[in-house]
Amino acid sequence: MRTNKVKKAIIPAAGSGTRLLPATKAMAKEMMPIVDKPTIQLIVEEAVASGIEEILIITGKGKRPIEDHFDANIELEATLREKGKLDLLKLVEDNFGAKIYFVRQPYPKGLGDAVLQAKAFVGNEPFVVLLGDDIMSDTTPLSKQLIDSYYKTNTSQIAVMEVEPSQTSSYGIIDVDSQLEEGLYNVKKFVEKPKPEDAPSNLAIIGRYLLTPDIFSILENLEPGVGGEIQLTDAIDQLNRTQRVFAKTFRGVRYDTGNKLGLITTNIQYGLEHPEVKEGLKQYIIDLAKKLEKE
Ligand code: G1P
Numbered sequence: 001m002r003t004n005k006v007k008k009a010i011i012p013a014a015g016s017g018t019r020l021l022p023a024t025k026a027m028a029k030e031m032m033p034i035v036d037k038p039t040i041q042l043i044v045e046e047a048v049a050s051g052i053e054e055i056l057i058i059t060g061k062g063k064r065p066i067e068d069h070f071d072a073n074i075e076l077e078a079t080l081r082e083k084g085k086l087d088l089l090k091l092v093e094d095n096f097g098a099k100i101y102f103v104r105q106p107y108p109k110g111l112g113d114a115v116l117q118a119k120a121f122v123g124n125e126p127f128v129v130l131l132g133d134d135i136m137s138d139t140t141p142l143s144k145q146l147i148d149s150y151y152k153t154n155t156s157q158i159a160v161m162e163v164e165p166s167q168t169s170s171y172g173i174i175d176v177d178s179q180l181e182e183g184l185y186n187v188k189k190f191v192e193k194p195k196p197e198d199a200p201s202n203l204a205i206i207g208r209y210l211l212t213p214d215i216f217s218i219l220e221n222l223e224p225g226v227g228g229e230i231q232l233t234d235a236i237d238q239l240n241r242t243q244r245v246f247a248k249t250f251r252g253v254r255y256d257t258g259n260k261l262g263l264i265t266t267n268i269q270y271g272l273e274h275p276e277v278k279e280g281l282k283q284y285i286i287d288l289a290k291k292l293e294k295e
Contacts, residue, residue, distance in 0.1 A: 006147045006210065008121065009052040009098075009128040011043055012114040014060030014105040019259045028063045030132045032263060035270045035277065038069060039257045041096075043130050048097040050144035052128060056101045056121045058114045063104075070100045110229025116219040124213050126150060129232075131207030135266060138252025146210035149184065149248055156215070156245040158190070158236060159208040161254060168199035172233035174247050175200035183249035187240055192226045192233035203247065205233060206254055215239055 017029025024032075030040035040057070047055055059066055073092060080089040101121065105114045115129060128143045136142040136159075146157040160174055173194055177186040191200060209232075218235045225231035239245055255269065256262035271281045 004125050006051070006126050006128060006150065007053045008056070008125055009047040009050075009054075009130060009143070010056045010058060010115065010118040010121070011040065011047075011130050011132060012058045012105075012111060013040060013063060013066055013132050014058055014108065014114050015111075015132075016108075017258065020263065026062070028059075028066050029258065030063070031065050031069065032257065034135065034257065034266055035274050036091075038066075039135065040066060040132055041069070042135050043132055044070075044096055044098065044100070046136065046141045046143055047128065047130055049141045050128070050147055052098055052143070054099045054101070054121075056103060056118050058103055058105050058117050060105045060108060067102050070096060110224070110227070110231055112219050112222055112230035112232040112235050115232055115235075116216060116230070119216045122213055122216070126156075126210060126212050129209040129211060133256060133258030134207045135255040135257060136206075136208065136250065136252055137255065138250070142208045142250055142252065143210075145250075146208060146248060149246065150210045153244070153246060155243055156212050156236070156239060157210040158187075158245060158247050159206050159250045160185075160203045160247045161206045161250045162202050163204040165196055165199070165202045168196050168202060168204065169193050171204035171206075172231075172236075173199050173201060174203045174205070176203065176247070180246065183251070185247040185249075187245060187247050190233050190237040190240065190245070192231045203249075206250060208250075209236075211236075212239075212243065214243060 013030045017024030020029055020032065031038045034042060044055060057066060076092055077089060103117050105117050130143060142159055146159060149157045163171060170193065172190055172192050174187045175189040177188040179185055189200065215235055218238045222230050222235055225234045236245055255266040257266050271277050
């Protein structure tokens with residue numbers, strides 16, 4: 001058993017953003033803004049706030065803007081410095097708080113295959129996986145909750161949350177065995193995207209994982225699953241047969257930014273907390289509500 005400090009995280013960002021077309025026709029979905037930050041920057045901030053020191057972002061075709069975003073923009077920095085715009089300079093300087101690396105997934109063979117691209121980066125350490133579509137908000141960042149739980153059990157931890165029973169075919173779903181402590185479950189089975197009638201529960205995998213490196217040898221030998229893709233959920237299910245994988249309930253707020261309505265509502269929520277726009281946005285919403293009431 002390992003009790004290594006968790007220092008590394010990976011962010012798979014190779015998927016296409018069909019739910020946001022046409023905006024994502026020529027732009028990476030991870031670059032869609034939440035007020036003034038690309039969603040992937042908020043994901044990186046969660047990792048850094050959880051103590052992560054090194055992050056590998058797995059990209060693919062058309063994802064170059066993500067690399068540019070996390071790189072220094074020397075010309076822009078020089079211009080802002082020259083003009084004395086130091087507030088703006090602070091926003092664009094390379095100060096994300098972690099070392100950020102990139103690797104490309106050559107073929108879109110699924111999430112499991114994307115995670116496998118991180119094998120050399122991860123080495124023999126436990127690591128966090130953060131999927132880019134969802135922003136998780138809680139007093140303790142969700143990745144930190146999984147890391148803390150790993151320090152207690154020494155095994156993998158998967159974040160789960162209840163979803164509408166009709167939505168199970170969009171998620172990995174767990175078959176609960178027993179409850180170890182409040183919100184921490186032993187799992188009988190992890191099933192990728194079951195139809196509602198086949199789903200063993202409505203507890204869904206929500207895109208945050210703490211995995212031990214034993215997952216890689218499983219991924220290397222895994223047959224394609226649902227949709228003909230190498231599924232991370234299938235690899236986790238196999239891992240759970242030899243080494244306990246726990247499911248941990250997330251009690252904070254999950255913002256799904258990968259679909260149109262979610263992207264709009266997340267922007268409103270974050271806008272209501274943004275010092276520059278919160279007053280104006282609040283007034284706008286109050287006026288709009290009055291207008292809609294009259295209609
Ligand atoms: C992936 C995983 C799925 C998980 C989901 C969370 O699916 O395969 O198990 O529940 O992320 O967002 P995707 O959304 O990439 O189809």
